[in-house]
Amino acid sequence: MKTFLNALLVILIMVPATLMAQTTVTGTVTDKANAMPLPGVNVIIKGTSRGTSTDFDGNFSLEVSQGETLVISYLGYTPQEILFSGQATIDVALVEDAAQLDEVVLIGYGATTKQDATGAVEKVGDEDFNRGAIVAPQQLIAGKAAGVRVTTGGGAAGEGGEIRIRGGASIGTEFGATNDPLIVIDGLPIDQRGGAQGSRNALNAINPADIEDFVVLKDASATAIYGSRASNGVILITTKKGSANQPLKLEYGIQASTRRITNTVDNLSAAQYRQVAEADGVDPSEFGNANTNWQDEIYTTGIGAIHNITASKGYENFSFRVNYNHVSQEGPLLGDLYERNGFNTSFVHRFLDNDLKITAIARGIQDEYQYAEDGAIGAAVRFDPTQPIRNPDGSFYQYGTTANLAPANPLFTLAETEDRQTIQRFIGNFNIDYNFWFLRDLKLSVNGGIDYAENSGFRFAPANPNNAGAFNFNGQSQGLNRNTSLDFLLNYKTFVESINTNIDITAGHAFQEFYIRTDIDEVSGPNTTIDTDINRNALLSYFARASFDIADRYLISASFRRDGSSRFSEDNRFGNFPGVSVGWKLMNESWMQDSFFSNLKLRAGWGVTGQQEIGQNYGFQGIYTPSRNDQANIQFGTTINGEPIFIRTLRPEGFDENIKWEETTQYNVALDYGFFNNRLSGTIDFYYRETEDLLATVPVPSGSNLRDLITTNVGEITSRGLELTVNGVIFQKENFGWDTNFNVTFQEQEVTRLSLNNDPNAFFLVGGISGGVGNNIQILRPGFDPTTFFVFRQVYDNEGNPIEGSYVDVNGDNQITEADRQPYKKATPDAFIGWTNNLRYKNFDLNFTFRGSFGNYVYNNNASDTGNLNAITNQPGYLANGHASVLDTGFTNQNLFSDLYIERADFVRLDNISLGYTIPFEKMTLRTSLTATNLFVITEYSGLDPEIGNGIQNNFYPRTRDVVLGLNFTF
Structure with missing residues (x-):
């Protein structure tokens, strides 16, 4: 037992x-x-x-x-x-999975796959976007794509950003045509000049959380099918939609943020100010008893919140997605606020055994801006730091009426100014796709869209208390923007077995009209301005494209667009824009089967694109502008009671009846590669671009036209660049993964001709600066970049200190004149980079993006304008603060055009870092995240920020560092 x-x-x-x-x-x-x-x-x-x-x-x-x-x-x-x-x-x-190369990417009026794309096309999807409390959609792709540079305009609430693709093809200054790309949202091209009056950012109408992906078309072979508006590249934005046979999905996300500026202008402290002013002869009794850092006083910590509620569901033949978005964002400048409420809906229905698909997309948005008076930024930089914010009786301290030109107390200005704008906007698309029953390979697509916005606002600005002759300003404005679009196209796709070729042919017709109305009613003392301005322009277009994939190895694509614009006379109204590209899928050749490449494709393209965004719609014909206020009216008799009768005057405007398109020709050669089964992949892209008949507003000889400035075609510009992209999957384990993307762009741009009479020495001065009326610091001149500075070369003593007013006599005539000013350095970078890393460990995820710029320079206008004793002690009736550079230079007077103030502005910025944790429950998923943006900048630039769009730092709204806590619930 x-x-x-x-x-x-x-x-x-x-x-x-x-x-x-x-x-x-x-x-x-x-x-x-x-x-x-x-x-x-x-x-x-x-x-x-x-x-x-x-x-x-x-x-x-x-x-x-x-x-x-x-x-x-x-x-x-x-x-x-x-x-x-x-x-x-x-x-x-x-078995190799071809899904990566078969990923679909949009192109103009169609789609292709990555392996069949022959143009410079780059897709940035939702999984690649920057994270955080992002209000402006363009910030999602900052640093993500080679050749694409996104620069924010500052830290204001609801601020947008400048997008440049391959540097832009036009002059792009305040006098030239725009360098902004064409942006197409779900098939609707939006107005390149705005989209809604009173908005800080045309793209704010699009909820960033509602965007599926961006597709950037960079070269002319890819963009030529958009013709007259494609010289600066095209960005296709696709928004999220429901999926077929998808169960009901509910999502709620909240992102709470704080915003704080990271830097201020380097001014004198109160102690330094007293020492400098007293040494220059100021009686100490003129100083106040306070130690006020005015810049610290006008800025605060901004609070923000973004809410998103989304529901989506898909049936066999019908799907929908509905999103509500609320944004509240404070800017760091006191009183600066932006709020958005938006409904975003999409509906897709399929009929007739999926032969007919109807897609409807509608967005209703209300934007509300409470603008803080950014003139207070400049006032805070200049205000006497020894004076208190308020007087003993509680009123704001002011200099007094003996100082007519003195700035008002910046906190008084912020407290008393009211500036509000409300924008109601509707963006809608209606798309029909129909496959013909009698020819299954033929499809008809009809796409209609409207972008309609109404705005109303008012502004009250108090009179400067220091100026007895100043008046309060009261102004009201209303506006309407309407952009309507209708496209028809036929697409035929087939495989011809006898020649082993896939054929894809598209032909279509497009019409788009823009209508803008502005009503203004302003009163400032005796001056009353009542004005209505109406502008409209239209585009009529025909386009076609044919693509051939021969034996899955050789690719050929050709497109053509003919655009007619109402902005030009009948003689110059229509432009022709062809594009051709070819590709060779080397990997599919039999002799490449055993190579260590997993992808290898050579492609090349050529195309012609246009530019017509000149800011005016009737520049080819003589027009008259009515006077806008009482001061420009004349008396014409009297009434019965003897009251004078005033009539408005008409002013003739300058015009050029021969004005025509800018025309850009671009060449592109590229190699797409992949190793280790595409764990390492990337692209090498080279481009060369020539723009002719540059559009710009330039001076003309007196008496030759009705004005001193006209908008006309003035010259040529060339640019070239090299773009490198590397994607790597460093680790790919069940519980740990790490992938990275690095892109670098080298670029060079040069004005090659700029004149109305073929004068090789012709030049125009641009880049207005503070410190005098009509002063400019940049030059447009053949042989130089459009952002080149125009300065005197500073002379230094044996110890390396600048000698005030002493410059190099370049022409040797023993005197310093304008002839001794020289082109020197530029604001555009020689190279810029983006580096993104995505890491995951079990349920944790971490991603961060660095951006860098090299070879760019900034003109420190704060230092050149106020970094001298006269700016501090020689103001009419008051004392003002100055830039701390006066401690080093000891300058007495302004030296606005010295190259001393052109500073190297290379930088590397940790732009975005986000740590998240996902908790899966039985019927719900919760994701928490902590994100920081603009965490730090490595730079030698001494000024406020090395990243200034036009390269001139003066009254710049500082960027912020944002810290964001996010919670996302999915049911």
Whole structure:
């Protein structure tokens, strides 16, 4: 009996031990196509964290229990699952998954795949976006794409950003045509000059959380099908929609943020100010008893919150997505506030066995701005730091009426100014896709869209208390913007077996009209301005494209667009814009089958694009502008009661009846590559671009036209660049992953001709600065970049200190004149980079993006204007603060045009970093995140910020550092 009990006990112990016994399994993983071993393949026990990866020879070894399932996965290959039933060896041959190369990307009026794209096309998807409390959609892609530079305009609430693709093809100054790209939202091209009056950012109508992806079309072969508006590139924005057969999905997200400026202008402290002013002869009794840092006083910590509520569901033939978005964002300048309420809806319905698809997208948005008076920024920089904010009686301290030109107390200005704007905007698209029953390869698409905005606002600005002759300003404004668009196109796709070729042909017609109305009613003392301004322009277009994929190796694509614009006379109204591109899929050649490349494609393109965004609609014909206020009216008799009758005058405007398109010709050569089954991939892109008939507003000889300035075609500009992109999957494990993207762009731009009479020495001065009326610091001149500075070369003593007023006599005539000013440095960078990393560990995720810029310079106008004793002690009737550079230079007077103030502004910025944690529940997923933006900047620039769009720093609204806490619930 005892023996039996002992035996039973052994059995009871051995049975579970046997069931749980593990066997060491070995195996090899290879590529099925070429039998080559695959290193780094993940071999994981399904449902556990146990696993290993293959070595360099594709071998692995793992302990497995009976009945467990092995999951073998590798980036770019289709995963396999194998049930373990006691086998000692498991050899696996993985099949390449072409899904990566087959990823669909939009192109103009159509779509293609990555492997079939022949133009410079780059897609940035939702998973790649920058994170945080992002209000302006363009900030989602900052640093994400080679050749694309996004520069924010500052830290104001609701502030947008400047997008430049390959530097822009036009002059792009305040006198030239725009360098902004064309932006197309779900098929609707928006107005390149704005979209809604009174808005800080035309794209604020689009909820960033509602965007699926951006597709950037960079070269002319890709953009030529958009013709007259595509010289500066095209950005296609696709918003999120519901999916077929999708269960009801509810999402709620909140992002709470704080915003604080990171830097202020380097002014004299109160102690430094007293010392400098007293040493320059100021009686100490003129100083106040306070120590006020006016810049600290006008800025605060801004609070913000973004709410998103989304519902989506898909049936077999119908799907929908509805989103409500609320934004409240305070700027750091006291009183600065932006609020947005928006409904975003999309509906997709399929009929007739999916032959007919109807898509409707509608967005209703209300933007409300409470603008803080940014003139207070300049006043805070200049205000006497020894004076208190308020007088003993509680009123704001002011200089007094003996100082007519003195700035008002900046806190008084912020407290008393009221400036509000409300914008109600509707953006809608209606799309019909129909596959003909009698020819299955032929599809008709009709796309209609409208972007309609109404704005109303008022502004009250108090009179400067220091100026007895100043008046309060009261103004009201209303506006209407209407952009309507209608496209028809036919698309035919087929495979011709006899020539082993896929054919894709598209032809269509488009019409778009822009209507803008502005009503102004302003009163300032005796001056009353009542004005209505109406502008409209239209585009009529025909376009076509044919693409051929021959034997899955050779790609040919050609497009053509003919645009007619009402902005030009009948003789110059229509422009023709062709584009051609070719590609060679080297990887599909038989002699490349055993190579170590996983992707290799050579492509090249050429195209012609246009530019017509000149800010005026009737520049080819003589027009008259009515006077806008009482001061420009004349008396014309009297009434019965003897009251004078005033009539408005008409002023003739200058015009050029021969004005025509800018025309840009661009060449592009590129190589797309991939290694290790695309774990390492990227692109090398080179472009060369020539723009002719530059559009700009320039001076003309007196008497030659009705005005001194006219908008006309003035010259030529060339640019070239090299773009490098590297994507890498560094680790790909079940519980840990790390992928990275690095892109760098080298660019160069040069004005090659600029004149109305072929004068090779012609130039125009641009880039207005503070410190005098009509002063400019930049030059447009053949042989130089459009943002080149125009300065005197500073002379230094033996100790390296600048000698005031002493400059290099360049022409040797023994006197310093305008002839000695020289082009020197430029604001555009020689190169800029973006580096993004995405890491995950179990349920944690971390991503961060660095941006950098090199070879760019900034003109420190704060230092040149006020970094001298006269700016401090020689103001009419008051004392003002000055830039701290006066402590180093000791300058007495302004030296506005010295190259001393042109500073190198290279920088590397940690633009965005986000840490998240996802908690999966049975019926809900919760994700928490902590994000910081603009965390730090590494730079030698001494001024406020090295990233200034036009390269001139003066009254700049400082950027902020944002810290964001996010919670996202998905049901």
